Amino acid sequence: MAMTLQTEHPHIVRSPGVVGGTPMIAGTRISVAFIVGQLRAGDTPQGVLAAYPHLTPAAVYDAISFYYDHQDEIDRFIAANTLEMHAERHGFTVGDDGRLRFNRR
DSSP: OOOOEEOSSTTEEEOTTSGGGOOEETTSSOBHHHHHHHHHTTOOHHHHHHHOTTSOHHHHHHHHHHHHHSHHHHHHHHHHTSHHHHHHHHTEEEOTTSOEEEOOO
């Protein structure tokens, strides 16, 4: 069982080994970075709540608050986990058909 570490935000925890140890909403596997990504894609907090009805408004807004308190950390995590960065790190390309093609080593 993974150890859960409480943060200074009541709805945000870290669990080493779960979701890469990145901050997430307590009791879920939904990361702060995921919430930020949804907002950057044009979603609203209300849209996130509609898509994930098990979340509470307090938890979603706490994730947003956590992001603003730890913006550099979350932005670095997001930048390190783009498709392009994974392709470079793991040696694959994405074809026009959307299929992953792994380079032979």
